[in-house]
Amino acid sequence: MVKRNLILAFESSCDETSVAVIEDGHRVLSNIVATQIASHQRFGGVVPEVASRHHIEQITKCTKEALEQAGVSYQDLTAVAVTYGPGLVGSLLIGVTAAKTIAWAHQLPLVPVNHMAGHLYAARFVSDFTYPMLGLLVSGGHTELVYMKEEHDYQIIGETRDDAAGEAYDKVGRVMGINYPAGKTVDQWAAKGHDTFNFPRAMEKEDNFDFSFSGLKSAFINTVHNADQRGEVLDKYDLAASFQQSVVDVLVAKTIWALDEFPVKQLILAGGVAANQGLRKQLSAGLQAKHPEVQLLQAPLKYCGDNAAMIGAAGYVNYLHGDRADGSLNAVPGLSFAHLKEEN
Missing domain, CATH: 3.30.420.40 (ATPase, nucleotide binding domain)
Known part of the structure; x- marks a missing residue:
């Protein structure tokens, strides 16, 4: 029997709390998104403190629902992936803390993911x-x-x-x-x-x-x-x-x-x-x-916005390449890709 590579992914970089289960980097078994738009509309934009509080309220619920919808348990998982930057530091910390806790409690590899890599890998649901x-x-x-x-x-x-x-x-x-x-x-x-x-x-x-x-x-x-x-x-x-x-x-x-x-x-x-x-x-x-x-x-319209499915897709690639984090993983709000170096 071929082993299933199941990634439990967390995304909380801004005002969407999202948890997903992704199989082999391209099959979405679940993608739960708790939006906060209504809470921020009266301010005309995202208020970091309000966003963080919403993440705290929703992260456990979203995790439970993602696992149930995917029909898997913690014992079935291969790894846990999480956005650790860029984004709002308070929001990022909620997802990072949840992912670290689950990875430690269930002895699973913890895979750090750049939020922008996640956006790129949303297109992976369309084609290789x-x-x-x-x-x-x-x-x-x-x-x-x-x-x-x-x-x-x-x-x-x-x-x-x-x-x-x-x-x-x-x-x-x-x-x-x-x-x-x-x-x-x-x-x-x-x-x-x-x-x-x-x-x-x-x-x-x-x-x-x-x-x-x-x-x-x-x-x-x-x-x-x-x-x-x-x-x-x-x-x-x-x-x-x-x-x-x-x-x-x-x-x-x-x-x-x-x-x-x-x-x-x-x-x-x-x-x-x-x-x-x-x-x-x-x-x-x-x-x-x-x-x-x-x-x-x-990228499919439903995966253009912030979501954990794209983090799971990118996290799968990171997992295959040996990217790992431990309990010291922290939020990096200004995280960026490297700039292209001109070749002489």
Whole structure:
């Protein structure tokens, strides 16, 4: 009988408490997510202290439900995987503590996982990976291009210098009166509007793969405030379309350029903003036009946001590569992949 590799995975980096059981790195037996959106909406964003308290309340319930839904017990498990960064330190600590406790109590290997690697491996539920590959990670806290020469090797070739794309969505959404999180609504409004405001495409032509969305955010806010002072009502759909088009144009242009410089076999689109339909369509069209030889893997919509299934998928790979932690494992809120070193 072939042994089942079962990973119990924990994700608590921000405002989602999630526990999952993953078999052999690609089969989701359970993926429990306790969301906190309703608790944070009145604040217009995530409040770290509130998030931590919710994690404490939900982590045990989610673990019990994940095991029951998967139909397994602690004795069936191969290892325990957990996000230890990046993220909110208080939130991370809840997941890390739960994972360490279970691993110690049941004598199971403890596998540390980078949250951003988890986002990349959400695409593993679509297809096997073929290396080398490139990942476009777009979320509320991160916007970066990651080159993967081989499995378990992540190198940043470009990243945002200020606001992440998802963060910009939430900030302009707040100006437009959209409840947190704003990304989905802005995307829906954008589909009904036109790019009439022609907002700036920051760093689109610069000789690097980095991003910047702070200037776009400021231009958007100034446009709205100036109109308010004049008593002018701007079309919300055109505003959303113009903002989104600026974001998407830069993301796609930089990604296509990166593919020119780094020949790969697959491109992963992952992270919370990867659920954006405008981005998905334009990236797919750009790939077909410029690099039809590259396979586009888009993380399934239900795994674009923070979830433990993706941590289990990445954790399985880490487990195979011998990544282990002990009781000293701590939260690392500023955890990052290494940057690509230029070869002489």
